[in-house]
Amino acid sequence: MKKSYYQPEDLKNFGKINEWNEALGTKFFDYYNSVFEEGSLSAREKSLIALAVSHVIQCPYCIDSYTKDGLQRGIEKEEMMEAVHVGAAIKAGAALVHGVQMMNRHDQLSM
Amino acid sequence: MKIKSLKSRQDSLAQTEKQLEILSGGIFKDGSLPTFKEKVKASNLEAVRPIALEILQINVGYMCNQVCAHCHVDAGPDRKEIMTHETLEQILAVLQVNKIKTVDLTGGAPEMHPEFRWFVEEIRKTSVEEIIVRSNLTIILANKKYHDLPEFFAKHKVHVISSLPFYKRGKTDKQRGDGVFDASIKALQMLNKAGFGIPNGSLELDLVYNPSGAFLPGNQKALELDFKKALKEDFDIEFNQLFSITNLPISRFLDYLLASENYEEYMYSLVEAFNPMAVENVMCTNTISVSWEGFLFDCDFNQMLGLKVDASATHISEFNTDILSDRNIRLSQHCYGCTAGAGSSCQGSIA
Numbered sequence: 001m002k003k004s005y006y007q008p009e010d011l012k013n014f015g016k017i018n019e020w021n022e023a024l025g026t027k028f029f030d031y032y033n034s035v036f037e038e039g040s041l042s043a044r045e046k047s048l049i050a051l052a053v054s055h056v057i058q059c060p061y062c063i064d065s066y067t068k069d070g071l072q073r074g075i076e077k078e079e080m081m082e083a084v085h086v087g088a089a090i091k092a093g094a095a096l097v098h099g100v101q102m103m104n105r106h107d108q109l110s111m
Numbered sequence: 112m113k114i115k116s117l118k119s120r121q122d123s124l125a126q127t128e129k130q131l132e133i134l135s136g137g138i139f140k141d142g143s144l145p146t147f148k149e150k151v152k153a154s155n156l157e158a159v160r161p162i163a164l165e166i167l168q169i170n171v172g173y174m175c176n177q178v179c180a181h182c183h184v185d186a187g188p189d190r191k192e193i194m195t196h197e198t199l200e201q202i203l204a205v206l207q208v209n210k211i212k213t214v215d216l217t218g219g220a221p222e223m224h225p226e227f228r229w230f231v232e233e234i235r236k237t238s239v240e241e242i243i244v245r246s247n248l249t250i251i252l253a254n255k256k257y258h259d260l261p262e263f264f265a266k267h268k269v270h271v272i273s274s275l276p277f278y279k280r281g282k283t284d285k286q287r288g289d290g291v292f293d294a295s296i297k298a299l300q301m302l303n304k305a306g307f308g309i310p311n312g313s314l315e316l317d318l319v320y321n322p323s324g325a326f327l328p329g330n331q332k333a334l335e336l337d338f339k340k341a342l343k344e345d346f347d348i349e350f351n352q353l354f355s356i357t358n359l360p361i362s363r364f365l366d367y368l369l370a371s372e373n374y375e376e377y378m379y380s381l382v383e384a385f386n387p388m389a390v391e392n393v394m395c396t397n398t399i400s401v402s403w404e405g406f407l408f409d410c411d412f413n414q415m416l417g418l419k420v421d422a423s424a425t426h427i428s429e430f431n432t433d434i435l436s437d438r439n440i441r442l443s444q445h446c447y448g449c450t451a452g453a454g455s456s457c458q459g460s461i462a
Binding site: 074 | 277279324326328337383
Protein backbone atom coordinates (compact mmCIF):
# COMPACT_ATOMS: atom_id res chain seq x y z
CA MET A 1 0.00 0.00 0.00
CA LYS A 2 1.30 3.46 -0.93
CA LYS A 3 2.00 5.93 1.86
CA SER A 4 -0.48 8.50 0.57
CA TYR A 5 -4.11 7.99 -0.37
CA TYR A 6 -3.62 10.25 -3.39
CA GLN A 7 -1.17 9.34 -6.21
CA PRO A 8 -0.75 11.80 -9.11
CA GLU A 9 -0.37 8.92 -11.55
CA ASP A 10 -3.82 7.60 -10.61
CA LEU A 11 -5.33 10.40 -12.69
CA LYS A 12 -3.68 9.00 -15.83
CA ASN A 13 -5.26 5.65 -15.03
CA PHE A 14 -8.80 6.96 -14.57
CA GLY A 15 -9.88 5.05 -17.68
CA LYS A 16 -8.97 1.78 -15.96
CA ILE A 17 -12.22 2.12 -13.97
CA ASN A 18 -13.80 0.49 -17.01
CA GLU A 19 -11.79 -2.70 -16.54
CA TRP A 20 -13.93 -3.81 -13.62
CA ASN A 21 -17.26 -2.61 -14.97
CA GLU A 22 -17.21 -1.56 -18.57
CA ALA A 23 -20.92 -0.91 -18.94
CA LEU A 24 -21.20 1.57 -16.09
CA GLY A 25 -17.78 3.09 -16.77
CA THR A 26 -18.66 3.72 -20.40
CA LYS A 27 -21.95 5.34 -19.38
CA PHE A 28 -20.10 7.62 -16.99
CA PHE A 29 -17.45 8.74 -19.49
CA ASP A 30 -20.05 9.29 -22.24
CA TYR A 31 -22.10 11.39 -19.85
CA TYR A 32 -19.03 13.28 -18.63
CA ASN A 33 -17.86 14.10 -22.16
CA SER A 34 -21.35 15.24 -23.19
CA VAL A 35 -21.60 17.56 -20.20
CA PHE A 36 -18.46 19.44 -21.23
CA GLU A 37 -19.37 19.95 -24.88
CA GLU A 38 -20.28 23.41 -26.17
CA GLY A 39 -23.91 24.07 -25.31
CA SER A 40 -25.92 26.95 -23.94
CA LEU A 41 -22.82 27.45 -21.84
CA SER A 42 -19.50 27.58 -23.66
CA ALA A 43 -16.90 24.88 -22.99
CA ARG A 44 -14.76 27.69 -21.57
CA GLU A 45 -17.44 28.66 -19.03
CA LYS A 46 -17.92 25.01 -18.11
CA SER A 47 -14.20 24.64 -17.52
CA LEU A 48 -14.25 27.53 -15.03
CA ILE A 49 -17.31 26.10 -13.25
CA ALA A 50 -15.52 22.74 -13.04
CA LEU A 51 -12.47 24.45 -11.56
CA ALA A 52 -14.56 26.19 -8.90
CA VAL A 53 -16.40 22.98 -8.01
CA SER A 54 -13.10 21.08 -7.89
CA HIS A 55 -11.98 23.38 -5.10
CA VAL A 56 -15.25 23.17 -3.21
CA ILE A 57 -15.12 19.38 -3.21
CA GLN A 58 -11.33 19.57 -2.69
CA CYS A 59 -10.52 17.02 -5.37
CA PRO A 60 -6.78 17.19 -6.19
CA TYR A 61 -7.23 15.23 -9.41
CA CYS A 62 -9.91 17.66 -10.58
CA ILE A 63 -7.84 20.72 -9.64
CA ASP A 64 -4.92 19.29 -11.61
CA SER A 65 -7.13 18.58 -14.63
CA TYR A 66 -9.03 21.85 -14.76
CA THR A 67 -6.04 24.08 -14.12
CA LYS A 68 -4.38 22.47 -17.12
CA ASP A 69 -7.63 22.58 -19.11
CA GLY A 70 -7.91 26.31 -18.36
CA LEU A 71 -4.35 26.97 -19.53
CA GLN A 72 -5.04 25.09 -22.75
CA ARG A 73 -8.15 27.19 -23.36
CA GLY A 74 -6.26 30.45 -22.77
CA ILE A 75 -8.07 31.12 -19.50
CA GLU A 76 -6.00 33.52 -17.45
CA LYS A 77 -4.89 33.03 -13.87
CA GLU A 78 -6.98 36.03 -12.73
CA GLU A 79 -10.10 34.35 -14.13
CA MET A 80 -9.15 31.04 -12.48
CA MET A 81 -8.69 32.69 -9.09
CA GLU A 82 -12.01 34.54 -9.35
CA ALA A 83 -13.73 31.24 -10.10
CA VAL A 84 -12.07 29.67 -7.04
CA HIS A 85 -13.32 32.57 -4.92
CA VAL A 86 -16.84 32.05 -6.22
CA GLY A 87 -16.65 28.45 -5.03
CA ALA A 88 -15.05 29.45 -1.73
CA ALA A 89 -17.67 32.16 -1.14
CA ILE A 90 -20.52 29.72 -1.67
CA LYS A 91 -18.86 27.23 0.64
CA ALA A 92 -18.28 29.92 3.31
CA GLY A 93 -21.82 31.19 2.84
CA ALA A 94 -23.19 27.69 3.16
CA ALA A 95 -21.43 27.35 6.51
CA LEU A 96 -22.43 30.78 7.72
CA VAL A 97 -26.08 30.61 6.74
CA HIS A 98 -26.42 27.77 9.25
CA GLY A 99 -25.78 30.45 11.82
CA VAL A 100 -29.41 31.42 11.42
CA GLN A 101 -30.38 27.90 12.48
CA MET A 102 -28.08 28.30 15.47
CA MET A 103 -29.69 31.63 16.35
CA ASN A 104 -33.20 30.20 16.01
CA ARG A 105 -32.34 27.18 18.16
CA HIS A 106 -30.58 29.41 20.69
CA ASP A 107 -33.57 31.71 21.04
CA GLN A 108 -35.97 28.81 21.16
CA LEU A 109 -34.10 27.22 24.06
CA SER A 110 -33.38 30.41 25.94
CA MET A 111 -35.66 32.17 28.39
CA MET B 112 15.48 37.34 -16.85
CA LYS B 113 17.67 37.60 -19.92
CA ILE B 114 18.02 34.22 -21.60
CA LYS B 115 21.01 33.07 -23.62
CA SER B 116 21.13 30.35 -26.24
CA LEU B 117 22.01 26.84 -25.06
CA LYS B 118 25.04 27.05 -27.32
CA SER B 119 26.47 30.16 -25.69
CA ARG B 120 25.72 28.71 -22.25
CA GLN B 121 27.69 25.62 -23.38
CA ASP B 122 24.75 23.59 -22.12
CA SER B 123 24.98 19.86 -22.80
CA LEU B 124 21.59 20.09 -24.58
CA ALA B 125 23.26 22.17 -27.29
CA GLN B 126 24.56 18.76 -28.44
CA THR B 127 21.84 17.13 -30.52
CA GLU B 128 23.07 13.66 -29.52
CA LYS B 129 22.24 14.52 -25.93
CA GLN B 130 18.70 15.54 -26.88
CA LEU B 131 18.16 12.36 -28.89
CA GLU B 132 19.48 10.31 -25.99
CA ILE B 133 16.91 11.86 -23.65
CA LEU B 134 14.10 11.35 -26.18
CA SER B 135 14.97 7.67 -26.54
CA GLY B 136 15.82 6.95 -22.91
CA GLY B 137 13.93 6.94 -19.62
CA ILE B 138 10.19 6.35 -19.96
CA PHE B 139 10.60 5.23 -23.58
CA LYS B 140 13.43 2.84 -22.82
CA ASP B 141 11.85 1.18 -19.79
CA GLY B 142 8.59 0.58 -21.66
CA SER B 143 6.45 3.00 -19.63
CA LEU B 144 5.53 4.68 -22.92
CA PRO B 145 5.66 3.31 -26.47
CA THR B 146 8.12 4.88 -28.91
CA PHE B 147 6.54 6.85 -31.75
CA LYS B 148 7.25 4.05 -34.22
CA GLU B 149 5.67 1.46 -31.93
CA LYS B 150 2.62 3.67 -31.42
CA VAL B 151 2.11 4.16 -35.17
CA LYS B 152 2.42 0.42 -35.72
CA ALA B 153 0.08 -0.46 -32.83
CA SER B 154 -2.52 1.90 -34.31
CA ASN B 155 -2.48 -0.13 -37.56
CA LEU B 156 -1.31 2.88 -39.49
CA GLU B 157 0.89 2.87 -42.55
CA ALA B 158 4.46 4.03 -41.90
CA VAL B 159 4.89 7.79 -42.35
CA ARG B 160 5.94 8.21 -45.99
CA PRO B 161 6.54 11.19 -48.28
CA ILE B 162 3.86 12.30 -50.77
CA ALA B 163 4.35 14.91 -53.50
CA LEU B 164 6.68 17.69 -52.36
CA GLU B 165 4.83 21.00 -51.98
CA ILE B 166 6.79 23.05 -49.50
CA LEU B 167 10.46 23.93 -49.29
CA GLN B 168 11.11 25.38 -45.86
CA ILE B 169 14.37 27.28 -45.77
CA ASN B 170 16.18 28.21 -42.60
CA VAL B 171 18.44 31.08 -43.66
CA GLY B 172 20.26 31.25 -40.33
CA TYR B 173 19.97 31.26 -36.58
CA MET B 174 20.54 34.95 -35.92
CA CYS B 175 17.59 36.60 -34.24
CA ASN B 176 16.89 39.83 -32.36
CA GLN B 177 14.89 37.86 -29.77
CA VAL B 178 15.74 35.01 -27.39
CA CYS B 179 12.49 33.13 -26.75
CA ALA B 180 12.29 30.70 -23.86
CA HIS B 181 10.72 27.96 -25.99
CA CYS B 182 12.80 28.39 -29.18
CA HIS B 183 13.47 25.03 -30.83
CA VAL B 184 16.11 26.61 -33.06
CA ASP B 185 18.09 27.95 -30.08
CA ALA B 186 18.25 31.20 -32.05
CA GLY B 187 19.40 34.55 -30.73
CA PRO B 188 21.64 37.58 -31.27
CA ASP B 189 24.64 35.45 -30.27
CA ARG B 190 24.12 32.97 -33.14
CA LYS B 191 26.20 33.71 -36.23
CA GLU B 192 25.23 30.79 -38.50
CA ILE B 193 24.05 32.21 -41.82
CA MET B 194 23.27 30.83 -45.28
CA THR B 195 25.92 31.65 -47.88
CA HIS B 196 25.22 33.27 -51.26
CA GLU B 197 26.27 30.03 -52.94
CA THR B 198 23.60 28.05 -51.07
CA LEU B 199 20.95 30.68 -51.86
CA GLU B 200 21.87 30.32 -55.54
CA GLN B 201 21.66 26.52 -55.29
CA ILE B 202 18.14 26.83 -53.86
CA LEU B 203 17.09 29.18 -56.68
CA ALA B 204 18.44 26.66 -59.19
CA VAL B 205 16.27 23.96 -57.57
CA LEU B 206 13.20 26.22 -57.70
CA GLN B 207 13.79 26.91 -61.38
CA VAL B 208 13.65 23.27 -62.45
CA ASN B 209 11.26 21.74 -59.90
CA LYS B 210 7.57 22.45 -59.39
CA ILE B 211 7.41 23.63 -55.79
CA LYS B 212 4.27 25.43 -54.67
CA THR B 213 5.47 27.11 -51.51
CA VAL B 214 8.71 28.48 -50.16
CA ASP B 215 8.62 29.00 -46.41
CA LEU B 216 11.40 31.27 -45.11
CA THR B 217 12.38 30.92 -41.50
CA GLY B 218 15.29 31.40 -39.10
CA GLY B 219 16.14 32.99 -36.62
CA ALA B 220 14.69 36.18 -37.97
CA PRO B 221 14.97 35.57 -41.73
CA GLU B 222 14.75 39.31 -42.45
CA MET B 223 18.15 39.75 -40.78
CA HIS B 224 19.89 37.83 -43.56
CA PRO B 225 21.74 40.52 -45.57
CA GLU B 226 20.48 39.05 -48.85
CA PHE B 227 16.91 38.45 -47.66
CA ARG B 228 15.26 40.98 -49.98
CA TRP B 229 17.27 39.93 -53.01
CA PHE B 230 16.38 36.29 -52.30
CA VAL B 231 12.63 37.03 -52.08
CA GLU B 232 12.79 38.97 -55.35
CA GLU B 233 14.60 36.08 -57.05
CA ILE B 234 12.11 33.50 -55.75
CA ARG B 235 9.32 35.67 -57.21
CA LYS B 236 10.89 35.19 -60.65
CA THR B 237 10.37 31.40 -60.41
CA SER B 238 7.12 29.40 -60.64
CA VAL B 239 6.74 29.32 -56.84
CA GLU B 240 3.17 30.38 -56.03
CA GLU B 241 3.50 31.30 -52.40
CA ILE B 242 6.33 32.83 -50.38
CA ILE B 243 5.91 32.60 -46.63
CA VAL B 244 8.01 34.62 -44.23
CA ARG B 245 7.96 33.58 -40.59
CA SER B 246 8.37 36.97 -38.99
CA ASN B 247 8.79 37.51 -35.28
CA LEU B 248 7.17 40.98 -35.76
CA THR B 249 9.59 42.86 -33.49
CA ILE B 250 12.26 42.79 -36.21
CA ILE B 251 10.18 45.36 -38.12
CA LEU B 252 10.80 47.86 -35.31
CA ALA B 253 14.27 46.65 -34.29
CA ASN B 254 16.16 48.96 -36.64
CA LYS B 255 15.26 51.73 -39.07
CA LYS B 256 16.41 49.61 -42.00
CA TYR B 257 13.57 47.16 -41.30
CA HIS B 258 10.75 49.73 -40.90
CA ASP B 259 9.67 49.38 -44.54
CA LEU B 260 9.40 45.57 -44.41
CA PRO B 261 5.56 45.69 -44.48
CA GLU B 262 5.71 47.57 -47.81
CA PHE B 263 8.36 45.16 -49.12
CA PHE B 264 6.19 42.18 -48.11
CA ALA B 265 3.17 43.77 -49.80
CA LYS B 266 5.05 44.50 -53.02
CA HIS B 267 6.09 40.86 -53.35
CA LYS B 268 2.82 39.41 -52.03
CA VAL B 269 4.60 37.63 -49.21
CA HIS B 270 2.42 35.60 -46.88
CA VAL B 271 3.36 36.77 -43.40
CA ILE B 272 3.09 34.29 -40.54
CA SER B 273 3.91 35.75 -37.17
CA SER B 274 4.27 34.44 -33.66
CA LEU B 275 2.17 36.01 -30.95
CA PRO B 276 1.90 33.64 -28.00
CA PHE B 277 -1.01 35.50 -26.44
CA TYR B 278 -3.17 38.56 -26.89
CA LYS B 279 -2.06 40.03 -23.60
CA ARG B 280 1.28 41.43 -22.50
CA GLY B 281 2.10 39.17 -19.52
CA LYS B 282 2.26 35.75 -21.18
CA THR B 283 3.84 37.10 -24.36
CA ASP B 284 6.70 38.89 -22.61
CA LYS B 285 7.33 35.95 -20.29
CA GLN B 286 7.89 33.65 -23.26
CA ARG B 287 9.50 36.03 -25.73
CA GLY B 288 11.16 38.73 -23.61
CA ASP B 289 10.28 42.10 -22.08
CA GLY B 290 8.79 44.61 -24.47
CA VAL B 291 8.03 42.02 -27.15
CA PHE B 292 4.27 42.39 -26.79
CA ASP B 293 4.19 46.16 -27.31
CA ALA B 294 6.55 45.95 -30.28
CA SER B 295 4.53 43.08 -31.78
CA ILE B 296 1.31 45.07 -31.49
CA LYS B 297 2.89 48.06 -33.21
CA ALA B 298 4.26 45.81 -35.98
CA LEU B 299 0.86 44.20 -36.50
CA GLN B 300 -0.70 47.65 -36.85
CA MET B 301 1.94 48.52 -39.47
CA LEU B 302 1.17 45.29 -41.34
CA ASN B 303 -2.57 46.05 -41.24
CA LYS B 304 -1.82 49.52 -42.59
CA ALA B 305 0.11 47.95 -45.49
CA GLY B 306 -2.99 45.86 -46.29
CA PHE B 307 -2.16 42.59 -44.53
CA GLY B 308 -4.77 40.57 -42.65
CA ILE B 309 -7.77 42.55 -43.86
CA PRO B 310 -10.84 40.31 -44.34
CA ASN B 311 -11.32 39.48 -48.04
CA GLY B 312 -8.02 41.17 -48.86
CA SER B 313 -5.29 39.52 -50.90
CA LEU B 314 -2.40 39.96 -48.46
CA GLU B 315 -2.31 37.24 -45.85
CA LEU B 316 -1.31 37.72 -42.24
CA ASP B 317 -1.62 34.70 -39.98
CA LEU B 318 -0.66 34.43 -36.36
CA VAL B 319 0.93 31.52 -34.55
CA TYR B 320 -0.05 30.65 -31.01
CA ASN B 321 1.99 28.25 -28.96
CA PRO B 322 1.36 27.49 -25.29
CA SER B 323 3.46 29.37 -22.78
CA GLY B 324 4.21 26.34 -20.64
CA ALA B 325 4.08 22.57 -20.30
CA PHE B 326 0.60 22.08 -21.71
CA LEU B 327 -0.93 21.42 -25.11
CA PRO B 328 -2.71 24.05 -27.21
CA GLY B 329 -6.48 24.19 -26.96
CA ASN B 330 -8.93 24.21 -29.83
CA GLN B 331 -7.51 26.31 -32.68
CA LYS B 332 -10.84 27.79 -33.74
CA ALA B 333 -11.83 28.79 -30.20
CA LEU B 334 -8.43 30.41 -29.62
CA GLU B 335 -8.71 32.21 -32.95
CA LEU B 336 -12.03 33.73 -31.89
CA ASP B 337 -10.53 34.87 -28.58
CA PHE B 338 -7.48 36.37 -30.31
CA LYS B 339 -9.58 38.13 -32.96
CA LYS B 340 -11.97 39.62 -30.43
CA ALA B 341 -9.25 40.83 -28.06
CA LEU B 342 -6.89 42.22 -30.71
CA LYS B 343 -9.72 44.03 -32.50
CA GLU B 344 -11.22 45.50 -29.35
CA ASP B 345 -7.98 46.47 -27.65
CA PHE B 346 -5.74 47.43 -30.57
CA ASP B 347 -7.92 47.54 -33.71
CA ILE B 348 -5.78 44.75 -35.21
CA GLU B 349 -7.05 42.26 -37.80
CA PHE B 350 -5.52 39.04 -39.06
CA ASN B 351 -6.59 36.06 -41.15
CA GLN B 352 -6.02 32.79 -39.31
CA LEU B 353 -4.57 31.64 -36.04
CA PHE B 354 -2.38 28.54 -36.17
CA SER B 355 -2.01 26.77 -32.87
CA ILE B 356 1.27 24.92 -32.66
CA THR B 357 2.35 22.37 -30.07
CA ASN B 358 5.74 22.95 -28.47
CA LEU B 359 7.99 20.04 -29.41
CA PRO B 360 10.24 18.63 -26.70
CA ILE B 361 13.54 19.65 -28.21
CA SER B 362 16.19 22.34 -27.67
CA ARG B 363 15.25 25.21 -25.32
CA PHE B 364 11.74 23.86 -24.70
CA LEU B 365 13.22 20.50 -23.73
CA ASP B 366 15.61 22.36 -21.43
CA TYR B 367 12.62 24.11 -19.83
CA LEU B 368 10.70 20.82 -19.45
CA LEU B 369 13.65 19.15 -17.74
CA ALA B 370 14.51 22.09 -15.50
CA SER B 371 10.89 22.54 -14.38
CA GLU B 372 10.47 18.76 -13.89
CA ASN B 373 7.63 18.67 -16.39
CA TYR B 374 9.31 16.46 -18.99
CA GLU B 375 7.71 13.11 -18.12
CA GLU B 376 4.24 14.53 -17.58
CA TYR B 377 4.47 16.44 -20.86
CA MET B 378 5.50 13.31 -22.77
CA TYR B 379 2.61 11.40 -21.18
CA SER B 380 0.25 14.19 -22.32
CA LEU B 381 1.59 14.01 -25.88
CA VAL B 382 1.32 10.22 -26.05
CA GLU B 383 -2.13 10.21 -24.46
CA ALA B 384 -3.34 12.77 -27.03
CA PHE B 385 -1.92 10.73 -29.96
CA ASN B 386 -4.36 11.13 -32.83
CA PRO B 387 -4.09 8.61 -35.69
CA MET B 388 -5.90 11.08 -38.00
CA ALA B 389 -3.08 13.57 -37.55
CA VAL B 390 -0.44 11.00 -38.56
CA GLU B 391 -1.70 11.03 -42.14
CA ASN B 392 -1.23 14.79 -42.46
CA VAL B 393 2.05 15.44 -40.69
CA MET B 394 4.04 18.11 -42.51
CA CYS B 395 7.10 15.95 -43.12
CA THR B 396 5.07 14.14 -45.80
CA ASN B 397 4.98 17.15 -48.16
CA THR B 398 7.81 19.34 -46.89
CA ILE B 399 11.58 19.41 -47.10
CA SER B 400 13.49 21.57 -44.68
CA VAL B 401 16.80 23.14 -45.77
CA SER B 402 19.39 24.18 -43.20
CA TRP B 403 21.59 27.29 -43.39
CA GLU B 404 24.36 24.96 -44.62
CA GLY B 405 22.15 23.60 -47.39
CA PHE B 406 21.49 20.17 -45.91
CA LEU B 407 18.07 18.57 -46.29
CA PHE B 408 15.80 17.39 -43.47
CA ASP B 409 12.30 15.94 -43.09
CA CYS B 410 11.25 18.95 -41.00
CA ASP B 411 12.61 21.91 -39.08
CA PHE B 412 12.66 19.86 -35.88
CA ASN B 413 14.73 17.06 -37.40
CA GLN B 414 17.02 19.81 -38.67
CA MET B 415 17.55 21.04 -35.12
CA LEU B 416 18.21 17.45 -34.00
CA GLY B 417 20.76 17.00 -36.79
CA LEU B 418 18.77 14.18 -38.42
CA LYS B 419 19.47 14.60 -42.14
CA VAL B 420 17.12 12.98 -44.67
CA ASP B 421 17.58 9.24 -44.95
CA ALA B 422 18.55 9.38 -48.64
CA SER B 423 21.60 9.11 -50.85
CA ALA B 424 21.40 12.85 -51.64
CA THR B 425 21.33 15.02 -48.54
CA HIS B 426 22.38 18.46 -49.81
CA ILE B 427 20.53 21.09 -51.84
CA SER B 428 23.32 20.93 -54.45
CA GLU B 429 22.29 17.32 -55.18
CA PHE B 430 18.52 17.88 -54.81
CA ASN B 431 16.56 15.10 -56.49
CA THR B 432 12.81 14.67 -56.00
CA ASP B 433 12.87 11.01 -57.09
CA ILE B 434 15.43 10.13 -54.45
CA LEU B 435 13.66 12.23 -51.81
CA SER B 436 10.21 10.80 -52.49
CA ASP B 437 11.58 7.32 -51.91
CA ARG B 438 13.09 8.08 -48.52
CA ASN B 439 12.04 6.89 -45.09
CA ILE B 440 11.15 9.74 -42.76
CA ARG B 441 13.31 9.78 -39.66
CA LEU B 442 11.25 9.54 -36.50
CA SER B 443 11.85 9.92 -32.80
CA GLN B 444 9.67 10.66 -29.79
CA HIS B 445 9.49 14.42 -30.54
CA CYS B 446 7.20 13.39 -33.43
CA TYR B 447 4.42 12.89 -30.86
CA GLY B 448 4.27 16.70 -30.80
CA CYS B 449 2.89 16.78 -34.35
CA THR B 450 0.25 14.09 -33.73
CA ALA B 451 -1.20 15.18 -30.39
CA GLY B 452 -4.83 16.24 -30.28
CA ALA B 453 -5.77 18.11 -33.44
CA GLY B 454 -2.16 17.66 -34.59
CA SER B 455 0.39 20.36 -35.21
CA SER B 456 2.36 21.70 -38.14
CA CYS B 457 3.82 25.00 -39.29
CA GLN B 458 0.31 25.62 -40.66
CA GLY B 459 -1.37 24.81 -37.34
CA SER B 460 -3.80 21.96 -36.66
CA ILE B 461 -3.91 19.12 -39.18
CA ALA B 462 -6.74 16.85 -38.04
